[in-house]
Amino acid sequence: MPQEAPALLQYDRKQAARCGGLLAGVDEAGRGCWAGPVVAAAVILPDGWCPKGLDDSKKLTAPRRDALCDRIMAEALSWGACAVSSGRIDRINILQASLEAMARSLAKLRPAPDLVLVDGLHVPACALACEAVVKGDGTSAAIAAASIVAKVLRDRVMTVVDRLSPGYGFAAHKGYGSAAHQDALRRLGPCPWHRFSYKPIAELDQGRLF
């Protein structure tokens, strides 16, 4: 229903016309989390594709987001996703890790897009023409779609992380610093999925060691 979300679509059409070809959106999920990977997704949407709910992805319920994600995967011209582990986040820092995840998601797109709209302030290092769009998931349909895919995939991944490191409640809070997560950290200490470069985890780890 293109009439219902004209703003996002109009923006994408304008950008696509400007680059004269295929437009991709890329976004990441899980930057603020204390545990688990950062996940990025890149999407190329068919022209005029903008289902209901895409315009306010932040307000969607989890099941609706999940359903929309499956639709995007089935109907997108191309999509790609990539996760970068907490270990690598600790080594190269979270910004570099999310840019790396974005670059690797973009590399999975076939055909390669002519212009990439990146959510946020920074663009990944890749051969494609990239442009940063602040608050991109509320501006561009392609970025909104990418943000849904990244979020859903990360949530799914965290359910597996929850099984591998039970007790922290990763399936519920997905690694974000909720009260339940803080409580579990105090009781159990950090696990290998935690990001030790993050202050709350680093402080906790030191408290345990010394």
Added chain:
Amino acid sequence: MPASHHHGRLGEEMAALFLMMSGLRLLQRRFRVPGGEIDLVMAQGATIVFVEVKTRAGGRGPAPEWRLTGRQWAVLRRTGLRWLIDHGMAGRACRFDAVVVDMGREGDTLRLRHYPAAWPGALFAKGDGPL
């Protein structure tokens, strides 16, 4: 739990993670019936994907691919059919994939390989044989 068992479970979880990142949804782990087991039951769109996971820890011995045999196909097919019937999906499009998880000796390297539609195929003669 013996170490090999633990590695097997870990391998299955890593395979699930890996396939999720390609857009598959996890429906069930370790579907068991008498005489058969399927490690992961997943879905890609409307297609049901039955996944056999082979894990090797320590990096020694033959590649895990050598354990994907023709004999297994008979068991997988039977078990997969059982799953479809149990879930009221008989006749639904399905696929049998294999994922090989190779964990390094120190647990520091991890290599995953996905073989979509590894079964069935003319590749499989009767009895045992590698892919």
